[in-house]
Amino acid sequence: MLLAGFITQIVSIETGLQPKKVRGIRKDLMDNGYTVAPTRRSLRSSKTIIVGQAGKLHASLFMSIYARLGGIASYEGKAPKILESINIDSLLRAFSLYHIILHELPPSNLISWQSALTISDAWSLAAELRSEEATIFNCLTCGNDYYEAVIQDTLIDCPYCKELAQSTLKLFNEVTEKEVA
Structure with a gap:
C-alpha cells in the first residue's frame, strides 16, 4: 500500500x-x-476533493470504475461487497484504469491532470460510499453513473451531461460565429 x-x-x-x-x-x-x-x-474528504465541476467529474469517473469492479449490483438480496468494506484490490485496479482513461481522453478544461485524484483521495471517496455518506446515481439523461457525496459543495447533477452541454454550446457558438461572419 x-x-x-x-x-x-x-x-x-x-x-x-x-x-x-x-x-x-x-x-x-x-x-x-x-x-x-x-x-x-x-486524509481529505469529498468536501476538499470535489470543489468544482472538474473534481466532480474525476470523482464520478473513478467511482464508476470502482463500483463496477467492486460489484455495486446487489446479488440475492445481499449488499454489494464495496458497501461493506473497501476492496483494496478493486480500488487499485480502478485507479489504474482511471489513469489509463485520463491518458486517452481528449484535452478538456475539466479532465486534466491538475485535478486528478490521488490513490488516497480514491480511498476517501470509497470510504464515504461505504459509510453511506455518498452514493452513485445513474443519470436518466445520458445513462452514466455519477458520484454524489453528502458534504460536497457542488450541485447534485450529472457532470457528464454538464460537460457535454458546455462542449455543445462551444461548438454551437463557433459554428454560428462562422455563419454570421
Missing part, C-alpha cells in the same frame, strides 16, 4: 498497524531503494 502511494493514516486503518510502525516501514522501503511517493499528512 505504501508503494502504491497511500498515506500513513490509510495504511494504518487498513492494516491495523500503528502509524509509527507504518512510518518506520515507509522509511525502511526508502532506505532499501524503493520509490515511495511523498504523501501529505491529512
Whole structure:
C-alpha cells in the first residue's frame, strides 16, 4: 500500500498497524531503494476533493470504475461487497484504469491532470460510499453513473451531461460565429 502511494493514516486503518510502525516501514522501503511517493499528512474528504465541476467529474469517473469492479449490483438480496468494506484490490485496479482513461481522453478544461485524484483521495471517496455518506446515481439523461457525496459543495447533477452541454454550446457558438461572419 505504501508503494502504491497511500498515506500513513490509510495504511494504518487498513492494516491495523500503528502509524509509527507504518512510518518506520515507509522509511525502511526508502532506505532499501524503493520509490515511495511523498504523501501529505491529512486524509481529505469529498468536501476538499470535489470543489468544482472538474473534481466532480474525476470523482464520478473513478467511482464508476470502482463500483463496477467492486460489484455495486446487489446479488440475492445481499449488499454489494464495496458497501461493506473497501476492496483494496478493486480500488487499485480502478485507479489504474482511471489513469489509463485520463491518458486517452481528449484535452478538456475539466479532465486534466491538475485535478486528478490521488490513490488516497480514491480511498476517501470509497470510504464515504461505504459509510453511506455518498452514493452513485445513474443519470436518466445520458445513462452514466455519477458520484454524489453528502458534504460536497457542488450541485447534485450529472457532470457528464454538464460537460457535454458546455462542449455543445462551444461548438454551437463557433459554428454560428462562422455563419454570421
